[in-house]
Amino acid sequence: MTARPDILCIGAVLWDIVGRSPAHLTMGSDVPGRITRLPGGVAMNIAVTLARFGMRPGLLAAIGRDAEGEALVSACGSLGLITDHIYRSDDLPTDRYMAVEGANGLVAAIADAHSLEAAGAKILRPLSDGSLGSSARPWNGPVALDGNLTQALLAEIAGSGLFAAADLRIAPASPGKAERLLPLLPVANATIYVNREEAELICQRTFGDARAAAEGLLARGTARMLVTDGGRSTADGSVDGVLTAEPPPVLVTRVTGAGDAFMAAHIAAETRGESRADALQSALEAAAHHVSGDIGS
Numbered sequence: 001m002t003a004r005p006d007i008l009c010i011g012a013v014l015w016d017i018v019g020r021s022p023a024h025l026t027m028g029s030d031v032p033g034r035i036t037r038l039p040g041g042v043a044m045n046i047a048v049t050l051a052r053f054g055m056r057p058g059l060l061a062a063i064g065r066d067a068e069g070e071a072l073v074s075a076c077g078s079l080g081l082i083t084d085h086i087y088r089s090d091d092l093p094t095d096r097y098m099a100v101e102g103a104n105g106l107v108a109a110i111a112d113a114h115s116l117e118a119a120g121a122k123i124l125r126p127l128s129d130g131s132l133g134s135s136a137r138p139w140n141g142p143v144a145l146d147g148n149l150t151q152a153l154l155a156e157i158a159g160s161g162l163f164a165a166a167d168l169r170i171a172p173a174s175p176g177k178a179e180r181l182l183p184l185l186p187v188a189n190a191t192i193y194v195n196r197e198e199a200e201l202i203c204q205r206t207f208g209d210a211r212a213a214a215e216g217l218l219a220r221g222t223a224r225m226l227v228t229d230g231g232r233s234t235a236d237g238s239v240d241g242v243l244t245a246e247p248p249p250v251l252v253t254r255v256t257g258a259g260d261a262f263m264a265a266h267i268a269a270e271t272r273g274e275s276r277a278d279a280l281q282s283a284l285e286a287a288a289h290h291v292s293g294d295i296g297s
């Protein structure tokens, strides 16, 4: 029997297919390079980072019964994630994300999470069928939820008793999907993790810094939010007020995944019972280790 998860990660678990070339890429480039396939999707990436911070994440996602899906489930298992509760579909193909990166950074990416969208509420069955929760005894632990789900399903979650006892931690899937989080903003037991740009997209206005973004989100009725802003000040806002803290200055060797490192370390710290101020410091330290390359990827 597998262990019970201590946090649920709900959302995209798919194959990332990434093409990289040392050349500077422009529209229509056709260049030699490397193409790799690795497990990805926002829920998956958060789960892997949470496992690194000592948690035992269980995945709630949609994965096909095709060969790609078998390989993906086995890769998730090898990374220490609990895969027992994943919805496996006979007819939906395993989702994929494809990115092209050149010397000039990410050129473009396409996220094909159509099977997750088509599976809809089926991925949530373990929360009602008694395996992880039921309407009489809803899941009462932490949940990391990603914004790859449709806005309709996110709205259903916002109003569902199955999530009423959970500690909901929410991340947008991409700037283009940030607005999908709107139904979850006012949920009392929800915390959203956004960077300043995503806060601007949600509020449809610009903010000078993370504090202003947190105040803007509060004014829109958001219950609680953590706003990051690269190397600049970060903010933790709630009805109790807005706390800010500065990221330690570090020599930056990589920024991709910094937001995930911040979020996972923050959830792990608050799950351990750290205060708001201490958890913010823990998250900043973890993100600093990440961007300075101290933690292996």
Ligand SMILES: Nc1ncnc2c1ncn2[C@@H]1O[C@H](COP(=O)(O)OP(=O)(O)OP(=O)(O)O)[C@@H](O)[C@H]1O
Pocket: 194, 195, 196, 228, 229, 230, 231, 232, 234, 247, 248, 249, 250, 252, 255, 256, 257, 258, 259, 260, 262, 283, 284, 287, 288, 291
């Ligand atoms: N240039 C930097 N210098 C110092 N710390 C940084 C820098 N960039 C990121 N960080 C750390 O990482 C945290 C998250 O960074 P950021 O706001 O860029 O998140 P993000 O945009 O969600 O990241 P990504 O999408 O690249 O994972 C910051 O709050 C900070 O602690």
Ligand SMILES: O=c1[nH]cc([C@@H]2O[C@H](CO)[C@@H](O)[C@H]2O)c(=O)[nH]1
Pocket: 012, 014, 015, 016, 039, 040, 041, 042, 043, 045, 097, 111, 113, 148, 173, 174, 177
């Ligand atoms: O719309 C989406 N875009 C990107 C991702 C994932 O984020 C990572 C890249 O930023 C990558 O793992 C991709 O799968 C996703 O799940 N949905």
